[in-house]
Amino acid sequence: MLLFVGRINKIKNLEFLIDSLNELDKLGEKFRMLFVGSGGDMDDLKSKVKKLGLENKIIFTGRASDEELIYAYVRSKLFLFPSLYDASSLVQIEAASQKTPTVFIRGAVTSATVTENVNGYMADNDTVLYAKKVQEILRDAETYNRISQNAYNDLYITWDKTVLRMYQKYLSIIDKYKDELFEAELQEKKRLQRKQLIKETKINLKKQKQEEEKQQKLKEKLKKQKEKLIGESKKQKKEKLQKEKQIEKLALKKEKLRLRQQKLLKAEEKLFGKKKKLS
Numbered sequence: 001m002l003l004f005v006g007r008i009n010k011i012k013n014l015e016f017l018i019d020s021l022n023e024l025d026k027l028g029e030k031f032r033m034l035f036v037g038s039g040g041d042m043d044d045l046k047s048k049v050k051k052l053g054l055e056n057k058i059i060f061t062g063r064a065s066d067e068e069l070i071y072a073y074v075r076s077k078l079f080l081f082p083s084l085y086d087a088s089s090l091v092q093i094e095a096a097s098q099k100t101p102t103v104f105i106r107g108a109v110t111s112a113t114v115t116e117n118v119n120g121y122m123a124d125n126d127t128v129l130y131a132k133k134v135q136e137i138l139r140d141a142e143t144y145n146r147i148s149q150n151a152y153n154d155l156y157i158t159w160d161k162t163v164l165r166m167y168q169k170y171l172s173i174i175d176k177y178k179d180e181l182f183e184a185e186l187q188e189k190k191r192l193q194r195k196q197l198i199k200e201t202k203i204n205l206k207k208q209k210q211e212e213e214k215q216q217k218l219k220e221k222l223k224k225q226k227e228k229l230i231g232e233s234k235k236q237k238k239e240k241l242q243k244e245k246q247i248e249k250l251a252l253k254k255e256k257l258r259l260r261q262q263k264l265l266k267a268e269e270k271l272f273g274k275k276k277k278l279s
Contacts, residue, residue: 002034002134004035008038010044011085013085025054036064076100079100081104088109099148099149099151115154
């Protein structure tokens with residue numbers, strides 16, 4: 001049995017595959033082909049199969065469950081993948097997990113996942129040549145068994161194997177570039193330290209500036225207070241001088257008044273003496 005799994009669309013080059021199967025039928029090769037999947041071009045492709053009279057040999061199953069899909073891979077002799085559109089695919093790995101090798105078109109991007117005649121097959125982009133390649137594969141059991149086993153060994157990778165391979169790869173990269181990684185880590189550490197130092201310096205400069213501004217404001221405030229005190233001191237001194245002058249003036253007036261009283265007193269005494277003599 002032959003198998004294709006994927007979207008049933010012409011962009012997958014399925015018309016080419018049907019024409020190739022028609023050529024395979026003309027070569028007298030007995031086969032049964034399953035197209036597993038769904039897509040917008042299924043009716044057109046079914047009509048093409050019917051027109052070629054291959055409806056008993058080519059079957060469109062539609063969507064399949066996981067169990068049905070595994071059964072299809074197990075039962076299939078070859079996985080036919082004619083797409084020139086796909087840039088990547090997993091179906092050939094799914095097929096390889098059941099020891100079913102894939103036939104690619106030579107030059108397709110997805111064909112790069114296998115080595116021709118080692119763990120996969122390639123055929124030319126020609127319906128007759130593609131059909132002859134499929135016939136050749138089906139008639140060479142010894143080569144088929146070898147390639148089938150290699151496909152399983154090389155392409156089917158479990159998660160445990162993937163993790164182990166990646167782990168070993170990382171160890172290899174670390175061992176190869178550990179000095180560079182250490183230097184890069186050191187440089188990154190220095191860069192972060194410089195960045196932190198610049199940040200702290202900016203913060204300290206900002207604080208220093210704020211402190212200087214604060215000190216400057218304080219100085220200006222003290223200066224104003226000092227000027228105010230000096231002004232008040234001068235005012236008080238002036239007022240004191242004025243009071244002292246007033247006191248001096250009062251003392252002078254008092255002294256003048258005393259002298260005048262003494263003078264009047266002497267005048268009275270003198271007058272009293274004259275009256276006494278007259279009496």
